Amino acid sequence: MRHTAFAAVLALALAAGAPPVLAQSGGPVPASELARSVDIPFEAFTLDNGLRVVVHTDRKAPVVAVAAWYNVGSKDEPVGQTGFAHLFEHIGLFNPTENLPGGLMEPLRAIGATDWNGTTWFDRTNFFQTVPTSALDQALYMESDRMGHLLGALNQERLDNQRGVVQNEKRQGDNQPYGLVYYSQLEALFPPGHPYRHSTIGSMADLDAASLEDLRQWHRDNYGPNNAVLVLAGDIDAAAARRKVQQYFGHIPRGATNGPAQADIPTLAARIDQQMQDRVPNTRLYRTWIVPGLLADEAADLQVAASVLGGLASSRLDNELVRGEETATSVGTGYQPFHRIGMFTVTVDVKPGQDADAVSRRLDALIADYIANGPTEDEIARTVTSTLSGQIQALEPVGGFGGKAVVLAEGELYADDPGFYRKELADLGAVTPASVKGVMGRWLTRPVLATRVDPGEREPYVEAADSRPAPAPAEPLAFTPREPMPGVGPMKALDFPDVERARLSNGMEVIYARSTTVPVTRVAVEFDAGVAADPAAAPGTQRMMLDLLTEGTTSKTAVQIAEEEERLGANVAAFASIDRTTVGLTAVTPNLEPSLDLLADVVRNPAFRTADIERRRNQQLAAIAQEKSSPNGVGGRALPIVLYGPDHPYGRAWSGLGSTEAVQGLGRDDLTGFHQRWIRPDNAQLFIVSDRPLAELTPLLEARFGSWGPPAAAKGSKAFDAPIPAPRSRIVLIDRPQSPQSLILGGLVLPVTGQDDLVTLNAANEVIGAGFLSRINQDIRETRGWSYGLSGRVNPLERQTPYIVTAPVQSDRTGESIAVLIEQYRSFLSDRGVTAAERERTVNGNVRQLPGSFESSANVLNALRTNALYGRPDNYWETLAPRYEALTAGQMDAEARRVLGEARMVWVVVGDASVVRPQLEALGMEVEVREAR
Missing domain, CATH: 3.30.830.10 (Metalloenzyme, LuxS/M16 peptidase-like)
Incomplete structure (x- = not known):
């Protein structure tokens, strides 16, 4: 049975809006306390033309997110018109409207819009931008012109142009390693005629065949206000929003009545094993099932099931195949919920030199055992806390790809409820080992699609036609001009948070700014190192050293570090730019103190155990091979050396992965030596942004870093005196x-x-x-x-x-x-x-x-x-x-x-x-x- 008591506490916490309690250093606060921060108050109304509007007020910055979501995606495309939803998104985003002959991009840039874009997926098309409050009227004018005044500006030349852009978007994705797998998976998983059987990007042939009249009809059928949700989130209230939305959108007539395509959850008749080849360095294994979608009661259980199996850093597959048996270099499991269906996918990158058939059999056995026995209470608790932490962080911005506007729009579009996230969180809190086991038994014991991609030559690529038939003539459409677009009002100047400083007893400088929107603290311990500090004779040293910081300390193993992060809803990550090396922490503030304990342990006490070194070496060698198989990776490895020469600190692959030969030769002394030269308090600054004041944070930082002294080894230095090759066009x-x-x-x-x-x-x-x-x-x-x-x-x-x-x-x-x-x-x-x-x-x-x-x-x-x-x-x-x-x-x-x-x-x-x-x-x-x- 489910933990109904926890679900009730979670729901109560969401409604109460009480400030979170603070954990003591001894352990994390309950997930129910974290849930108090997940609250998005909103008001909703509907215009006479059917446009649904959701408003959320957030006064932290003088900006408003404007998001228009249309209940149409690639699942709604008929046979022969695959890719039309995405193609029309491009037309709406990048082409003129009837009253904006120069298009929307130039005025959006001129008003200072941020996070502006458009996307298409199986179930929806959306357009979004975050704009200064004083430019909201102009943004609403533009968005309403896109909705109700687009067709008269669409002509054959503009269609042909965006067709070419979309086909190049397809080529760009297809050109990546494993870039053709998704197409074959969809065709195998779904029967002919199923709405989810084709990819959102569509086929080259269907894109070639798209006519101007086809696209006009697509807009008439799908882009009416009665098929849309408009979300305004930010520096606005519902009363003002109602006036403005009525002013700019109220005149647009209702469009065709659109019922999004229905789709069942197909079950394969028997297991399918399909094998492909690609120009990749290692074999990759996939296991995929079609399962219920985001509105299903089972969604939370499927999400938890995926996280425990292969999503968490401490996942079952990580512990068995990567850290334990070391037959894989990376694993992953994800549950991707769509409106009508969901996809549950497992991936495993087989370690070079291993028997891929044996790894495949072992993978199936591990999945079968997990389905039969289910997760533990602790695994579920860690998943729930990690998920809540991610949700809290995602809700900090009002718009963009994942802010508050997205949560509200998805709820209204798919569930007719902007507050649907509350049900999702309550369902998450109600998950138990028995409920996950039951859901997996219902859905993951069905026949699976097992895909294997081996290194080899690709199948011939299906390109666009060399030439298309002459387009059928299309009559221009008449339109009635609107009133001129409104201007931009007086702008509020930027008020950047005040910067404060402190210094720990060992001399480390603390640089701080306050941000109180969500209870999150971000810390960066930054060292003057970076990829430029990598030894010229051993590039890749720093990357391996950094990866090993979270693989084990003198008191914790990699699994223990990962489990601690998950219990706390924290993330400790070590990474490098070209000039700086950083160990960062993101933590929900209620769990800050134990999270800082973990950060300090990772920075100060790396173990560099032999077994961990060998495992990370193999993973880094695999990453180098992957980098050499991707166009961006190949180019990124070559260009710095061409520009700066091999002797300059900047003349190396900026990913920091280094060379195969150097990584193969690294020993423990190389790694500990690098750590002692560069990862030290006299080479560091400490940056922090938090909802807690600096006066409260300084003692916490002092307790964990103040006693840290520099090692006896000399501090590292970078020499930039190597000559740079003279510019030469070639x-x-x-x-x-x-x-x-x-x-x-x-x-x-x-x-x-x-x-x-x-x-x-x-x-x-x-x-x-x-x-x-x-x-x-x-x-x-x-x-x-x-x-x-x-x-x-x-x-x-x-x-x-x-x-x-x-x-x-x-x-x-x-x-x-x-x-x-x-x-x-x-x-x-x-x-x-x-x-x-x-x-x-x-x-x-x-x-x-x-x-x-x-x-x-x-x-x-x-x-x-x-x-x-x-x-x-x-x-x-x-x-x-x-x-x-x-x-x-x-x-x-x-x-x-x-x-x-x-x-x-x-x-x-x-x-x-x-x-x-x-x-x-x-x-x-x-x-x-x-x-x-």
Whole structure:
């Protein structure tokens, strides 16, 4: 039976809204106490045209999240029209409307929108943006024009353009390792005609066949207000929201009545074993079942079942296959709930050299044993606490991909209840070992789809047609213009949290800011090291050392560390940027003290046990092999060495994984030596953002870090005196056969550092390279349709900073794309500098986005860390608005020309040499062909 008492406490806690109690250092607070923070008050109403509106008030920042969700996704597509929902999302997001002939992207950027995007999945299509409060009327005008005034602006040219972009999005996903598996899984799991049988991205053939009239009818059938939910969350109340929504959306007529496709939960007649090949370094095993979806009573049990089996860091499969038998390098289990059905999937990456058949049999045996015996009470408690911690953190922002607006919209769209999350949490709290075992017995004892992907040559790729039939003529649609779009009201200036400082008795500096939105504390113990500190003769040393910090301390094993994190709802992670090494903690504040105990133990007392070293070595070697199989990984390994040379601290793979040869040779002395040189109190700063005041936190930090003294070993230092190769325009082609897309990376080392003033340069670069509206993205993506998206960015480092262009393009346009990029930069840096309109859009966008840029404690923490890295004052972010407003187009041009010069970039291309080499040689540049290293 279920823990009904706990469910009642959970529901009561949600309603009470009482402040959480604080745990003593002895242990965590109950999950029911954490649940008190999961509360999203809302009001809801419906317009006469059927538009459902949900409003949540959150005054922490002068911003409002605007989210429009449509009850249509790929499951609603008829045969022959796969990919239409996603294609139309692109049209709605990137193309003009009847009253906004320039589209929505430019005004969204100009008003300082953050988190703006659109997505499509099996069950829904959504558009969202977070905007300054004073720009809400303009955002609602734009969103209502997208809903009710789009069709008259849609023409054949715009359809063809977005078709090309979507097909390149498909190529980009398909080009990844294991990128074709999902298609085969869906076809095997679902019978013909089932709504979930095809992928959301669709087929190349159906996208080729999409006509203008098809897309017009798709909008008429699915995009009416009566098929939508609009959520406003943030600096607004329900009364004001009702007036504004009625003003902007009330005139839109009801659309067609749309009943989302029904779908049963299919059961395979018998187990299916399917085998595939891909250009991957190791065998991957999958086990997949179709199970109930998000509205089912079993959803919480399935979620817990997946977490315990392979989702938690201490999961059953991790402990048996990765840490115990060491026959796998990674495992994962997930329950993905959709509206009508859910997918329960297990994945195992077989360790190179192991018998994949034996691992497959062992996996089946472990799953069968788990289904037969179920989880323990402790495993469930850890899962519930971890889930609640993640939910609390996710609810800090009002919008984006996972904030409060998303929770409310999903509840209303699928369950007709914005507060559906309360039922989900109550169900989670009611889970027991018996209930999980019962649900697994009902659903996971059915026949499974067992997929195996082995290293080898891929199947031939199904490309888009070389040419499509001439489109049928379509009559233009008449439309009635609306009133002009409203302007933007007075903006509130950014009020960045006050920065406070303290110093521990051992000299460690504490840099603090307060954030009280949710009861979460974030800590970063940061060391002046980073990938640049890796030994030149042994790249990958730091990565292995960092991974081993959470694999065991002198008093805890890896399993004990993971279980402690889960009981506390905390996460301790060790990671590195190029210039800094960080051990971070995210904790729910009620459990802060025991979470800090764990952080301090991980930082100060690593065990570096021989068995852990060997296990992590094998995992890192597998990660290197995986990196060498992916286009981004291959390019990311090559470009830094090409730019900086092999002797420079920045001239190594910025992932930090290092080389196979170096990692194979690392011993315990190498790892302990690195830790003693770099992970030490006299090389550290401590950053913290919390809802608790610094005066309460300082004693807690002192008790755990104040007595930490530096070791006898000399502190590490980085030497940046190695010469950097002179810029020379050339192409380095890395052959990756069977790639439907090429990854182009252009690079140039700039005569500036991250500690220089880069405000003017970044503003100028927004015009040519950074962001959706940049010239290179507009040209190659939006005009030509050759890419899903590309950018050119100043990548600030503490020392010599690089400029990097990233451009994934379809293979047959690789050479032309480089030619376009070269010409775009040449003209921008000579005769086609920043225009008045580009300057105004850039300045307005950067000024207006500031108040919404630090909505979450994670953003505030990152701001503190970057200020320290680049030597900025504490009030740096508050100084930016007047600086942007004073910029002129001439100043932006002058700075871009001074720093970028002639943009003599070296180009690294990862693609199929048999296809792209002739294109590159036709450019008249030196071409060097390499294998992936």
